[in-house]
Amino acid sequence: MSRPASRFQTQKPWTPLPYSPLHETIWQFLCTASLVFGMWYLGWRWLKSINYDALWFSIPLLIAETGSFVGLVFFTVNLWSAKSPVRGALPVTARDCSDDPDMPDRPVSVDVFVATYSEDPELVRVGLQQSKKLTYPYPIDLRIHVLDDGKRPAMEAVAREEGVNYITRSDNVGFKAGNLRNAMSATSGDFILICDADMHPFPTFLEETLGYFRDPKVAWVQTPHWFYDIPPGVPLPAVLERRLGAFGRGIGRGIERIFGAVQVGEDPFANDPQLFFDVIQRRRNWANASFCCGAGSIHRREAVMEAALRQWSDHVAAAAGRNEKAARELTGEAAIMDSISDAMRWQSALDEEFQPYKFHVSEDIYTSIVLHSDRERGWRSVLHPVVQSKMLSPNDLLSWTIQRFKYAGGTLDILAHDNPLVRRGLTLPQKLMYGSTFYSYLSPIWNVIFLVSPIVFLFSGIAPVSGYSLDFFLHIAPFLLLNELSQLVAMWGNSNAKGRAWYLAMFPLNLQALWAVMRGQKISFPVTPKDRQVGTYGRLVRWQIGLVIVTMAGLIWGWFSYGTGRDGYTLGAMIANTLWGLSNALSMLPVIRAAYWQPDPEYEAAITEGSLPTGV
Template sequence: MTFYFQRFEHRSPRPPIPHSPWRERLYQFLATIALVLGAWYLHWRWTASLNYEALWFAVPMVLAETLAFIGLILFTANIWKTRDTPISPPPASIRECVEEGDAPDRPVAVDIFFTTYDEEIDLVRLGIRDALALRYPHAIDLRIHILDDGRRPEMAAMASAEGVGYITRSTNLGFKAGNLRNALEATSGDFVVICDADTRPLPTLLERTLGYFRDPDVAWVQTPQWFYDLPEGTPLPEALRRWLGGVGALLGRGIERIAGPIHVGNDPFVNDPELFYQIIQRRRNWANASFCCGAGSIHRREAVMQAALTAYAETIERQARHDERQIRKLTREGALEESTRAQLRGQAALETEFTPYKFHVSEDIYTSIVLHSDPNRTWKSVFHPWIETKMLSPRDLLSWTIQRYKYAGGTLDILKNDNPLFRRGLSFWQRVMYGATFWSYLAGLWNLVFLAAPIIYLFSGIAPVSAYSVDFYKHILPFLVANEIAMMVGTWGIAGYKAKLWYLSFFPLNLRAIWAVVRGEQIKFKVTPKARQSGSFHRLVLPQIGIVILTLAAFGFAMTAFLLGSETYTAGGLIANGFWAANNIIAMSGIILAAFWQPDDEDITERTEEAAA
């Protein structure tokens, strides 16, 4: 079978961004200035700038600014410093990976799991063959298994032909987490490597990561995910030529003379996760707070099982206490006898599933929280900054939406039902890091205010501030400029502007996930399609299209009124809200264009599905 991504096989991942101590100190200095200026601005906003004639608008606006500033504080703490864990030589024996004792002197045993449900057989075969080609300088007991929740005879035949294991089960209970649990029960390796169906291990995966486990407290190692199939895009002159002819080509060349080479559509869905892995995850190492992200992670079996036993005991005890409270409420007894309480615990044990991986749509981060908070052991996590696997990116907005909704809904569900911020066993900085993750998924609430604010002002002339005066610009501009410079230095080497814009345009999906969790709706596990879905996805971006139309209409309305001599608007207000409106339109345009994006290649394998599914 021919796949579209075969033309990208020659690509190699770039190495981690080198750590620069002087740039880190410069960032810390600039970030501190930005936060001080931000606090100064917010103090002024709350105490001296509210429009008391429109508190219905002024209070939500300043509250949104405050909540966003809290997010900035958390993000600043997250990326404050880089402390990479040194790479140790790969162990020759399992004795080198455990505490001193009676461990046998034998090669390390590693199970590699490829989880699959309905993906193409030949796609999974590519990952299997790459896993068979893994290098290791010592003897190693390597066991590769296909975990097929699709129960397909064709997949079993492929596993047999490639000489690897095939594990399936009669039901899909627990989805991916249940699939992993079933495989753990059927295997016995010291370490487990988790791969998705499209994961392609690079030859260095084991030789560069197993050395971390020389520290017996290291529970898992997470490696970056690299989407090697991101489109190369079209040069700007060529893209403009298609739309505007020769004039467009000249315009494109002129822009590139100033800004350098620009490609249109090179990452239409902002899938490149480098900012997340190289900045956010990597800079959590010092706090022992880098969390597991599923594919590309290596787990110590002992840690997973011990944490599962701890979580199992906690669940039983929690259920028994709940049942006891219900009985006491009915009987009005002060306390139950110990024999009755023992029976309640026994009943709870019968009703509780033992799950090495939590039956949850976000089982990876859930497992991280359980391990980091284990009261019986100080388990460590390691983020390894070198790319050791490659995989496929979502190539249509429907697939992207399925993936991002799963991330948002699953994370918020953990926040509501098993909030790690109040979980015993986590350190202060681990709580801060997890808090930064959860806070980021609540941003849809205040981003909606930021999108609506310029529309309200431009249509009505009502401002959330007492006046768009010199005093306003004196307070806001230093903060905005200082923050942009600090972020540029803090994320040096990685372009983050598009990611920030998409973070704003993410608001409908974000709000939908928040509403689903508040209502108690179960966030279902849905496999992200590995093949491009055909069809029109404009319905997925109707809210963003609506924001663009309303913003343009509002700006046109306000400018017309101002030019006709209306005293409702001020020049300062139009300037501030004009730039604000332009930023919002640019932010929305990225995801709108992605809904209509089509790949340049025609000879690709695609699966046709209804876009509204």
């Protein structure tokens, strides 16, 4: 089911959060206090609250709490500072972007790569037309290339009609990464702008990003993803005003001042990426650890090629060393002749694939790790916070699941086979930032324990702690309160409630990705569908539905048991586990709703007719 083209004009991207030293100081104070009280709580839990009569229950929960707290430490380090590199003046010539004194004084050259495989050629056409509108105040050599791994005559015809270059290849080795590598061998621009088939760059893209490359150490600049096709919803003040008049609007504005913008009827899939780009990625700039997210990024060709060449050379040397060792063991010789050694190195060079973009389902973050670990060159990355393109979002739960499984599986595969935490070249702050990303995908291990624990208590009366006493609440309450306050300040203007709910609710998908990597299963390269898939997807949320049903049944049984005076069902235990269980159940509801969500016919009709006001 295609989505109306008129949506292209109905929404506007967010404005980046302004940097405030005072705001940052308040956040740093609150998050430090939160961690201090968190350690105090965990220390008490380990030393004084274990239920020795139910170690099978108490210890797993305690380990889960500790694992979650380590994740909070990683997250705090990630958000520590919002300081970012200062963008330089726009380069007039290529020499302004290089420290090579022999660089010719010529216009900057940029190759725009539009990677496609099976997407509708007419969808790609719109992106090509937008790419041709890129502006720059100085002479520039701009070349647009369609990278068609589908080898389609219709796509070639669109490229020819739009007057852009068409590049294809005889095979699809390496999928998107291989497609980019093939295009690099056929082009020569100083910079490469990466576009997906559905991405439409804004005319100002180059004007907003090329200034960073005056620093010859900047290898790439990533801009935020922004989806223009998601239901924007209606602001909470407007909804309350319809029902309560001016009083309702005032209440709505007061709520938004505390919790940030609240939209009623907005995107059910939590696709809005502002929190990720404007908070999480942006705050990695201080550590030079913002990573590439594929589309919407612009790369210095020299950096990509040089890092790939260095990695290729290292792999060749390592392979030759292994071959020489095997030859010495076979012949019993202490050393082998130089001619034989040279022949082995030459054969290793022929066998080793040269990969400017790593052949991997997560080639973007993999390439980022390779570049960041090149300590000799000291390549830098930048997350530019201003949106400079728009693209399509997964608009049904099946498409969303395909995309997120690829993200989770690809990231965990890197952790399992090329762990950046032990990689030479990365700085400690960079390792902590990458560690935060990889560690977050291990969360289903302890999230499952958090989801099951209140159910176990409600049906059995067995507590995972020695007692839900006043001492318990005095230890946990300050930590929870300070953690919530620090998160509100850190993400001021962004609501994290839906993100946290999905983070908890997607435990089946993340467990599946983790299990696939542990079994050595290859993570595939599926193309995320660009059209809405017709139907509902209850089968994708059967675990979440089951959890809600069992939790609610547990609450009924637990309060019945409390009312009849059964052992173990104290008032403190019931209050704690009721709040816990309800929170878990509520966190499942957004993904369940998304499985059965259908577009609002009135909204579809309004945008098709062009009657929906811009920005609503």
